[in-house]
Structures are given as structure tokens and as C-alpha cells.
Amino acid sequence: MKNTLISRREFLKNMGVLGAGVLLSASPWLSAFSEVVETSNEKCRLAIIGPGSRGRFLMSFLIQNPKVDIVALCDIYQPSIDEGLKLAPKAKVYKDYRKILEDKTIDAVLVATPLNSHCQIVLDAFDAGKHVFCEKTIGFTMEECYRIYSKHISTGKIFFTGQQRLFDPRYIKTMEMIHAGTFGEIGAIRTFWNRNGDWRREVPSPDLERQINWRLYREYSKGLMTELACHQLQIGSWALQKLPEKVMGHGAITYWKDGREVYDNVSCIYVFDDGVKMTFDSVISNKFYGLEEQIMGSLGTVEPEKGKYYFESVPPAPGFLQMINDWENKVFDSLPFAGTSWAPETANENKGEFILGERPKSDGTSLLLEAFVEAVITRKQPKRIAEEGYYASMLCLLGDQALQEERVLYFPDEYKINYLNHQAKTPEAV
Template sequence: MAKIFAGNLISSSEAVRGGRDFMFKDKQIQVSRREFLRDSAWAAAAAAFAAAFQERVEAQQKKSQPTNLAFQHNEPATHSTQRLQPVNIGFIGTGTQGQTLLQRLVRIPGVRVVGVCDIYPPHLSRGLQMAGAQAMSYRDYRRLLERKDIDAVIIATPLHLHAPMTIDALQAGKHVFCEKTMAYSIEDARRMVQVSRETGKHLQIGHQRHYSPIYAHAREMMVEQEVIGKLVHVRAWWHRNNSWRRPVRDKRYEELLNWRLYRKYSQGLMAELASHQIDVINWFTGTTPISVVGMGGIDYWQDGRDVWDNVEVIYEYPNGVKVVYTSILSNQYDGYAEQFMGDKGTLLLTNEKDGFLFKEPMAEELGWEEHAKKAAGKGGTTGLVLDVTATKKKGTGAVIGGRKMEAGYEMKDAYMLELESFVNDVVRNGQKPLCDAEVGYKAAVAVLTANKAIEEGRKITFTPDMFQV
């Protein structure tokens, strides 16, 4: 069961030497490294490959200074990093998502990525190149956490490793940014919240839409300006047309690189995609779901995976609001979006970058229609393109973290903004994250319970205590 990812918890060489056991929540059993090696034919080869590759990485570091993306970013000339207190970051997990974060992190003034950890040598090498010459390499994340000079840690590893790594980092005295979904199990997510409280260290979860100007503006329009009237229904979807599978030349690394396709490591489409959108619905409505029912199947990509390639879920929220969610991997026509439907209009957020308002025929004038760009909608309707500077009432403006959005915000994506907030607001100033452990926990409970409803073929009713820690 743990044949791949014990190696992501420890180095391959540590696995050979033996040591403490780790809990894997999908079967609620402990697997020792001796058992892990006995059951894993690839482990010895992985260790040898990792050692050889690491030697090449270290030799390259000594020979030349790796590229630091911080120097490639066109920061304003007046933006001096000398006036800022340096923030030392340890980075754990430099796969696809980790690299997405890391290339933005190094552009934040005053940030020094001083340690990079990954068990897969190509990912480790790329992470070191992105981090810069000051970064040390690690294949055992615990060695990185021992460093007293590290202020905070970013964790972008496979889902089932989020909890043990986050808990260890918090207990080591580090603030933590952990990618979504928060944890593989509700029990793990609950423990993460508890340890954050016990240690007094902040835990930010990577639901980046909380930091997006378009989402902040859309929420203001819906909640504060009430432009869609009474919310009656929500639709959300994330549709792709690909296998979600990475090509793997060496089959020993199949589960390591394609962990999302296997239930012992992954919670599938609901955790990897839907969690973002269910989090937005929780945020916009200010509530959590009452019940959930759903269906799923492996109906198209029958290639050995055991994670569903399509899901359809219906949540019931307070006040009779139904949320219909779908995710598929066999058609990309609709892309991904959230659609909030009220008795006065519909708010549509698409592809995480565009927003539109479509008024119902009987709705009153809003006062700024003439200044807004127009967009064609279904059935011959015309919508208004959401714009922070135009589609708002006089004197209002979208706020992120208690701060009105400044000029230039629209030029940055939400990944960049969430990392800037983590560094400047959370680590430097000790502020509570916008998407903190409690927010991430509620999204995790909603999507993990949906998976349970699909698996068991029944409707599950949430109790209020399920969302409380």
C-alpha cells in the first residue's frame, strides 16, 4: 500500500537504514520500512537512481550558479528588498504544482528559498534551479525542518502526505502553507487544525481563489450589492479532455508520478478539482452544506486506475439552495466555472479569470451598466463583464484581506497573490490567513464526505459538529 510514498516522507537511503513507522490513513494500519521494502520491488532501484542523480545535482551546483527566477521578474526599480526583513522558506514537493508555486515565490521581495526537498531526482533538480544558489537540497523533509533559520514551509506534495508533513512542520515551529485539499482524511485534517492551534503557528491552505481580485469583486457584488437578488441555485463544473496521466518511461515510478489515479494516495476529482469550487461556494454563501448525494465511475479511461474519471454530486445548502457539481475527463467544452443563480440575475465565473453578470429581464437598473463591457449570453441575453474599476457602486471596491485592491492587482494571478499574502501578512506580520486551517477544513469535509456518499451509494446528512474542530 505504501510502496511509493514512504519515500516521499523519508529519503530512499533512510528507508534502507530503517526507522519509525508511518500511518497511512486509507487502511488505518502502520507499515514499517522493512515491510515497505519487502513489498516494493522498485525501492532499491529508486534509491540507487536517486543517489546517482543527487551526485550530478550537487556537482552542477558547485560548478555553476543555478538560474534564479527572481532576477528574471521585472519588479519596479524602486522596490528595494533591503528594507524588508528576509523570510527564509523551506519548500517540500517540487512536482508540477510545486513548481507552479515556486516560480512565483522566488519573485517576492525579501524571500529566500533556503531548502528544497523532493524524493524524485528530476523534480529536486528543477526545484534547486528555480530556488537559486542559496538553496540546499534534501530528500528527507525532517532534516529540512531541523533548520532553525527557516521561518516557514510550503508543502506541495501528494495528498496523503499533507497531514504528517504539516504536523511535523508546525511542531518544528514553522508557519505552513499547505496545498489543497487539506488532507486525505477528515481525521487528518482535524488534527492539522488542532496542531496549528496548539503550536500557535499559522496554517494557510492553498485555495487561491480567496486572494483573487475577480472572486473578491464577485463576492462583493453578490453578497454586499445583492445584484443577483436571492440566491436560489448554484452550478459548478470542471471538465477536461485528458487522461490526467503523465507519461512514465520507467514503470517503477508509475504510482509515484501518477498518484492522483490511485485511491491509496488520492481522493480523485472531488479533492483535486472540486475542492476549489466547493470552497468558493462555502465562502460566497457563508455556510456549509446540509447534505450530499452523488455518483461516479470509471467509464472512459479504463487504463488500470481506480479513481473515478467522472463524478456528479448534488449538495443541499441552507435556505433550499441546491448545488449541482460535475467533473469529467472526457470533454472540455465547458471548461471550468461557478454559476450563482438568483431571482434577479446570474453571476458566472469562468476559468478563474473572467466574470459576468446576466440580469433577469425584470431586474432593476444597477447604475453602472453604461460603463461596463458587454458579453453575449445564452438565449440572446447580454451580460456585463465584471471589472473591479467599473462594475461596482460608487464608493465601493473589492477588498482582499481587509485591504482594497490596489493598482496592479489585476496583473497578478491568484497563486502569486496568495503567496504574497502568506509571506507578507502571515509570516512577516503574524496575521491570520484568509484561507486558514478552519476554512480549508470545511472544504475538505464537504468533498471527502461527497466521495463517501458516492462510494456508499447513499445520501449523507451533515451534522453541524462535522464542520467544527
């Protein structure tokens, strides 16, 4: 697959970010791009801890950046190392990530290992003076996430998480429109991510089952909540600029009864203080509806993944249909019907408008990685980017806990940090 590395200058020009205070207030992490700093002669010496499928996907963008030198690869699985070397043939190879942290010439690490191993690697990296990019979800538990974020604060090191939608032009423009009141008062947010597949990977020998298919076992992963929901729940807090207060839901294994320990379908409801609800649903035995976030306001609806929005008021039906509808209303107006029995639904006729005129070529991954590199080189942590990743991780873990315990859970006060309008304590050093 050929990946497109989008120029940040082109991105900012297309988004109208330069000089756009409103947009930067909604996406303050774009300060990594809006503040022009000459770094063309600088290099980020980067180590990849976990060059598996996701790690190599990120590498495919990084190797296109002339400011990046991938100098080290670390993995306990040799085939991943072999594939990683095809992208970074000059990189040194390690089996123990702690050896990488001993190298004083390495500026930063990218962590793309199984979820249960994130915390210790990231904490050790911060202690070794490294900047960190950690794939979502950042921790295996809420307590781990808090420790990671606290260490980021206490060390002052750059910290990014794999929330690429933060740099996706569709989502950035969507949030600008939402916060400007374009769609009125937001009343509900529906998110879903559906697939049709067992989520398994080929295993060369039985003893490698859990190592390769770690996403299917509770010892290593929380399944759909940590692998998929983490992206979409961040969209809700970004849109409403606050956190939900509580969550409830249900999860089960209903189709892929193959020995897996994580659910193959989940449904969560997150409730905000004003009663607004955000749902997350995922089924991996039917892909018809795919993935989307539907943000519904009193004046319109926006679907950022499609890059489209729809206003509630649409042009009237064509003349003939309008005439028929009027006739039907007149004939049956004395009967206790709620409305016409077959009038066309406007939602089906409303084809909407594209947010940016056309679908962007990137989902934000290349720009997220470029921003990380710029932050490492300039030693400037963009505002709120660590906090967005932190809360996205916390929300999906709280949701998973609600599924496991089958009860309503409230967001713990002890894990609230300074974010938007929240009054909360600053994390203490771990």
C-alpha cells in the first residue's frame, strides 16, 4: 500500500488554519504546525519498539520524512524484525527494549507493542529521558493511564498517542463547525465500528497463538473497546468539550465462539451532565454499516468519517410528490394518523454536503507523526494532545469495566486532570 505524506503547509492552507484563531482554539495541538520554526537541518533519531503490523504502518509514513532517522528496532518476534528491516535497513536490532533506552543518542521511541506491555515501556522511556509516541490505548488499566500521564507531566518529555483523527482535516473542520454552532445544540452522538471477520492472524505454530493473536485474550487486551472505541470516544469529548459522567452497556461473544476471551460485539452508552448521550457499538460479524460518528444537532447532522453534513431543513419534495402528499393529507386528515402513511422521508432525499468539498487523501496519520517529529525537534509539547489521548484511553477502559461488571459506572474523580473547563488537580509525579 502506498501512503501519502501530506505537506503541512498544504494542509494548513487548505484548512485555513493560518491566522484562524477559532480553529486553533478547537484544535490547539495544531500549534505544532502554525508556529513556523526552521527545523529543516534537524533530525529526530527514533527507535521503534514493536515493528509489527501497526508499527510498520507508522514506519511507512516516518521513512518519508527527511527529518527522521529510524535507528533501532526492537521486538521479541523475529518475523516482525525482518519485515521492519525492509523499511529501515540500517536500524540496529534489539530483543530487549531497555538496551535501546541506554543509548543516549536516541531522542524518542515509538511504542506499538501489545496493550498490556505499554505502561512499563513508556514509564521506563520517560525515566531514560526519551520522548514517547505510544499507540492507543495508552494503558491496560485506568491506573496505568494515570501513571503514564503523570510521568509525562513530571518529566516534561513530549508525549503523543495514536489518535490520528486529531489531525484529520475532516474532523478538524467538523469540530470548527460544531463549536461555531453550525448544527445547533448537540443532542446526541452515535458512534459505531462494524466489521465482518474473526480478527485472527495466521499462527505458524500453536505456541505462538497468544503472542500473535494477543487482541483476542483478556490478559493482553480489552478487545473492541481498547482497539476501536478509543478513537471514536475521543470524538465525543472533542465535540462537546467535556467528559461524560457515567457509562453503562453490554458485551458478549455471540458469533466468533472460537476460544477468544474478548467480546465480538459491544454496546455502550455514555451520559453527559446535561443528559446528552454518546453511544458506541461494535459488531464484527456484519460490516454493512462500517464505521461512523453521527453527531446530531438541532439544526443538522454531521458524519465526519464520510466527510459530510446534513441540515434538518431540506428543499421540498418534487412537485408531483408534493401534490400526492397534499392529496393524501386532505383525504385522511380526519383519521387519527400521526402523519401521511407513505410520504418520502426527507432523510433519504437529503444527500448532504461535503465538509471540505471532497474526501481527503489522508486520515491524519501522516500529519500526526509529522507533528510528533516537530515536537521532538523543537522540544515543545502541543497543547492538549496528551490530554486528548489520556481521556480517550480512560473512557474506553471505563466502558470495558462497565461491560465486565454489568453496572453503571461513574468517571472517578481521582483520575480527572486539567482539561478544558474541568476543575481538577494536576497529577502528582509518580
